[in-house]
Amino acid sequence: MSEREPGPAERAALERARVGELARRREGYTRLEQVAELDRSAVAEVTGDRSTERLLEELWRISAAEARRLVAESRDLCPRRSLLGEALAPRLPCTATVAASGEIGPAHIAIIRTTMRRLDRVEGLPAPAWADAEQTLADEATRWGPRGLQAVADRLLAHLDPDGDEPPEEARSRDDELLFSHRRDGTLLFRGRMGDPVDGEAFLEVIDGLATRCGPEDQRELARRRVDGLKDLVADARSPRGIATDTTGPEGRPEDQSEAPSASIPEPRRGHPAGGAPRVERPGRALLTITIDHRWLREALGERGGFGLLDSGARVHPATARRWACDAAVIPVVLGSRSEPLDVGRAQRTAGDAIRRALDLRDGGCAFPGCDRRPRRCQAHHVDHWLDGGETALDNMCLLCSFHHQLVHHGHWTIRMIDGRPWFTPPWIIDPGRRPRPGGRPRVPT
Known part of the structure; x- marks a missing residue:
């Protein structure tokens, strides 16, 4: 980020972008209200279309998937009517309020709807708990981006409907190589090869997982994020309990001491006996x-x-x-x-x-x-x-x-x-x- 403060022209451009996004989000909710009106009035029956979704495909020339999404969102976020014609609040009233104000966008709405559908399937979940969860998600959506909101949703689901993860599959390796060369300025160049496609997929999964952006302010290119992720991986391996520090031989002596690097890796400051304090997660230290x-x-x-x-x-x-x-x-x-x-x-x-x-x-x-x-x-x-x-x-x-x-x-x-x-x-x-x-x-x- 530049150290220079933005000038009047830059401030005006930022404000236009901010106001423009709020207007687009409000217009998105207005669009849902139009869909809800068509759906409540059963206009599709008059036009001869099979459903409101099919009507929207023809009316707005959109895909079937987008039409289904719009109808589903309108039924969750817009006012409804009972079979007797009585006015009913939206199924997700708190989410509807912040969506109408433009405070949240489509990604937030998708996360909230997915989470609430999951809670719909939880047997014995009290109605007040369901309503509290929806209000929590709507409130947190105004404070976090989609990634942060997803973390809130995951914690809610873990509390209200805990679910386990599947164990990862074991990986295999074969005929691989990793070559290094140093330049005079200290730059390290490397290239490598992994012959086993399973190993290659595992490597990409780890590196690309470590290379995800840290947030909207992270503007690094993918290549830079990948090498930074690789640095994090190396730092973790060098931690007191990392794989790089597990180098003792059968008699307890460090293996291949003649080729040990000049920069030493700190020893663990204290050991914990069996059943002692849990492992402290920390990166490796230079x-x-x-x-x-x-x-x-x-x-x-x-x-x-x-x-x-x-x-x-x-x-x-x-x-x-x-x-x-x-x-x-x-x-x-x-x-x-x-x-x-x-x-x-x-x-x-x-x-x-x-x-x-x-x-x-x-x-x-x-x-x-x-x-x-x-x-x-x-x-x-x-x-x-x-x-x-x-x-x-x-x-x-x-x-x-x-x-x-x-x-x-x-x-x-x-x-x-x-x-x-x-x-x-x-x-x-x-x-x-x-x-x-x-x-x-x-x-x-x-």
Whole structure:
């Protein structure tokens, strides 16, 4: 996101787009009201069509699938009449209200209708519980995009109609290769081949699953999202219980020590005996030493102001160093005015197991509104940065995936903790009113 504030012409364009979308959504509901009127009046019988759906196909020259959807939505969201001619409220009254106002779009409506049809089949579900579920979905649809609303719907269904997942099938492998080459500038090039189509499908499923967009503000191209997903996969493998750390031989010695990388992977800080505390989901941590002037680090000055140095001599922007310092095993060697080390690390900079476990439970993954990244793909972010005196405590931290972690550090989004929950305030370019949005796990009001 650009650091420049939008000018008058850009603000006007944004407002036209916002108002235009509201108008289109309201027009969509007006269209449903027209369908409902045709359906209630049984016009199809007069015209000789078999049904209202068939009438719409001819009248508006639309597909049969779209005609069926419009009729079904109109019967759920528009006022009805009883067999005696009495006026009845819509089957989904709360959804109808927010749809008529333009606050939700077709994707929201589809999720709510699908969820409510599922609840229709739950035996013994009390009518008040069904109505409360519909109201909850309608309310949450005005706060979340389709992805966030789907998470709310899933939690509702898990509570009212729990259902299990099918176990994944085992994969096979054969005749594969992965080749690497380094450029002088440190760039890594690689290419590979998977001969077994089943392995190929499994690989694509994982990588493309990791490459989904983090939300509407994520404008990365697919190729970039795929390589970022691969980085997340590698980071998870390097975690204390990841597959990359399981390298001990039959006698307990590390295998092939002569080829071990120079950058070490931190050992687990403590082990849990059988039946002890559950596993804490956290990403792998890089162990890096960054040498940087204290003033540059605190003020996050740009390239002209200063930079940090890795052991390799590569330069690191101060803002990047601040982001890494949130939840990585980074050792910040901070230098004073005479280049003497002022501080080498700090004991409570990163979240301990207890805090991390609480973050996993509270946020359920990336806390950014609408993001569904799981806890193990997230980093613990200090709301008030540790480098600025912020405490490493649950009420000053939240989970963020790598993309949204960068967005918060380098963009105009701000975070505040309200009642123990992170709230995200977007920049004006996203919301002129800068209304805070609830973050963390989508919650079902109780």
